[in-house]
Amino acid sequence: MSDKRPNAEARTSSGGRPRDPLVEEAIIESTRMLLATKGYSSMTIGDIVAEAGVTRPTLYRRWPNKYELVVEALQYGLRKQREAYPPLDLDGLTPREAMVEAVRRLDPRLHNPRAMTLHGNFMAEAEREPGLLAQMREHGNRPRCQELSDVLVELQRRGAVREDVDIDMIVSLSFGSYFADFNRYGREVPPDYAEQVVATLWPLVAGERGPAPA
Structure with a gap:
């Protein structure tokens, strides 16, 4: 609604x-x-x-x-989160750095430490108040995921990401990793978590123009 x-x-x-x-x-x-x-x-x-x-x-x-x-x-909260992100400058980053930054912004807790609890509450209310989870998907999850998708599409266009990569699956794996980590460990996300995710995925997506992983 x-x-x-x-x-x-x-x-x-x-x-x-x-x-x-x-x-x-x-x-x-x-x-x-x-x-x-x-x-x-x-x-x-x-x-x-x-x-x-x-x-x-x-x-x-x-x-x-x-x-x-x-x-x-x-x-209100989701708008404040989006406003806190500066534009992602692809020309000023290496392809891998751009992916790391986009993956970092997937974390719901970025600028809102209680975000995982809010997600859990809205999922628990999915039967009684499905509109709340729909709002979270539309105004929170979709924009976050779209940014990573857009980055990967542009890197694909530049030859830094393989043409046959399933971008939607890469986005889902990256986004879902934050929920998996929270549910497994209940911890604050490690500072280098986005880098860890990309270190795992980059060898699978890097195109001919992509730099070798560090």
Whole structure:
């Protein structure tokens, strides 16, 4: 379900006074924290307003229900993550370095340490609230995976990646590796994890113009 409400700056109270975006941010941040610590089903509107230090009417003037608030909180966090990534400069990187950087950006925890918990909560709600997982796929997973796919397609065009490589499978293996590592070890991702992934995959994808692996 998409959020069709106008932007915070455009919304006004019944008296015509612009609403405070800091209040909305406090509500959204509280919602995101409670999603990670309590989960969607257990989290209540009462929990959110208590954590944010606002009243129920303040929240309900902005969002009609918990689901709409959670969707916006999810989109807010994913948008902040995307904004934190500088453009990936393929001309300033070697092909392997470009792949490493694109794989690094696949990690849901990049700029959001609670992201794996959020993924788990939304997967647990897939039967009751399938729209939440659909939002995560559309606004979080798809853009991350698309960036790596675009990088590999461009490297393929330049001859640095073999023409017969199944790019979609490489993307799935790279993205899935973060979830596998988290589920196996429950640890923070090692600083060189993306390099480790690419060190394994690069010999399988490198084309004639690709540098030899280090």
